Amino acid sequence: MIPVFSPTQYASQICDVFQSIKNISHDSFTAPNMALYTRFMDLLSNQQDETFANQVLAEPCLSNIKRDITSLFASVSGRYEHYWAQTLLQSADPLATLTSDYPWFNHYQRAVGLESNAIYALSGKQNLTVLMAGSGPLPITSLLLGLQGMTVSNLDIDSDALSVGQQVQQQVYPSQKQSFKCADICQFEDFDQFDVVWLAALAGSSDVKKQILGHLFTHMRPGSFVVVRTAFNLRQLLYPSITFSDLTPFIPKLKIQTYSDNFHSILIAQKPLAEQ
Numbered sequence: 621m622i623p624v625f626s627p628t629q630y631a632s633q634i635c636d637v638f639q640s641i642k643n644i645s646h647d648s649f650t651a652p653n654m655a656l657y658t659r660f661m662d663l664l665s666n667q668q669d670e671t672f673a674n675q676v677l678a679e680p681c682l683s684n685i686k687r688d689i690t691s692l693f694a695s696v697s698g699r700y701e702h703y704w705a706q707t708l709l710q711s712a713d714p715l716a717t718l719t720s721d722y723p724w725f726n727h728y729q730r731a732v733g734l735e736s737n738a739i740y741a742l743s744g745k746q747n748l749t750v751l752m753a754g755s756g757p758l759p760i761t762s763l764l765l766g767l768q769g770m771t772v773s774n775l776d777i778d779s780d781a782l783s784v785g786q787q788v789q790q791q792v793y794p795s796q797k798q799s800f801k802c803a804d805i806c807q808f809e810d811f812d813q814f815d816v817v818w819l820a821a822l823a824g825s826s827d828v829k830k831q832i833l834g835h836l837f838t839h840m841r842p843g844s845f846v847v848v849r850t851a852f853n854l855r856q857l858l859y860p861s862i863t864f865s866d867l868t869p870f871i872p873k874l875k876i877q878t879y880s881d882n883f884h885s886i887l888i889a890q891k892p893l894a895e896q
Contacts, residue, residue: 819836
């Protein structure tokens with residue numbers, strides 16, 4: 621994408637839209653507000669030239685509010701998931717509402733399809749057992765992994781979000797027998813049963829994610845995989861960014877860096893086998 625603005629002008633646009641979003645009242649997902657969120661997401665595109673994106677990120681108006689942007693986005697995302705979870709639970713046909721009305725369902729289908737195909741290819745196994753860490757109140761990733769033939773367990777530190785997520789799963793895909801456990805992942809140690817641990821994009825700050833990864837490496841069984849959702853380019857303003865160097869001593873296996881509307885990128889790594 622060829623920039624039509626200078627880095628300073630582009631950063632100023634981001635800051636202006638962010639200030640407008642800050643003035644939106646909580647849980648107000650009206651059409652005008654959603655258009656503003658969409659405008660903000662479009663500005664934080666993966667498709668910017670890397671040099672230009674780095675120049676934008678270095679602009680003082682952004683560097684001073686980067687943490688505020690990430691924090692606000694996490695908060696809004698959580699409220700939006702709760703809003704849609706309640707919409708599904710109140711629907712006469714929750715599955716149809718999810719697949720036809722939820723704006724991001726097709727995105728999730730593509731993103732999870734990409735991730736699951738990659739992990740099946742890398743593991744060489746079928747019927748994978750998965751822990752979804754940070755499943756939240758709208759566990760769409762877990763539902764789609766279940767449709768891919770995986771046995772899914774869900775973990776979240778927020779008991780209310782977990783309870784709502786369990787209700788959503790039971791209403792949308794009642795045939796899926798998923799488990800739900802409330803715990804801090806850094807206090808959880810029962811990883812031996814899992815082939816893969818999926819780490820949600822908003823499962824904490826970059827520092828928290830690094831702490832989680834250290835805990836996972838200690839307690840995951842040799843040969844198992846971790847899938848980490850991360851960000852690059854201007855998407856770093858939305859999602860905490862993790863690199864392969866942050867996954868050490870996991871062995872890097874695959875990096876999927878998306879340049880489309882799949883707004884997270886993917887790192888897959890493996891805990892080495894004992895003999896390695």
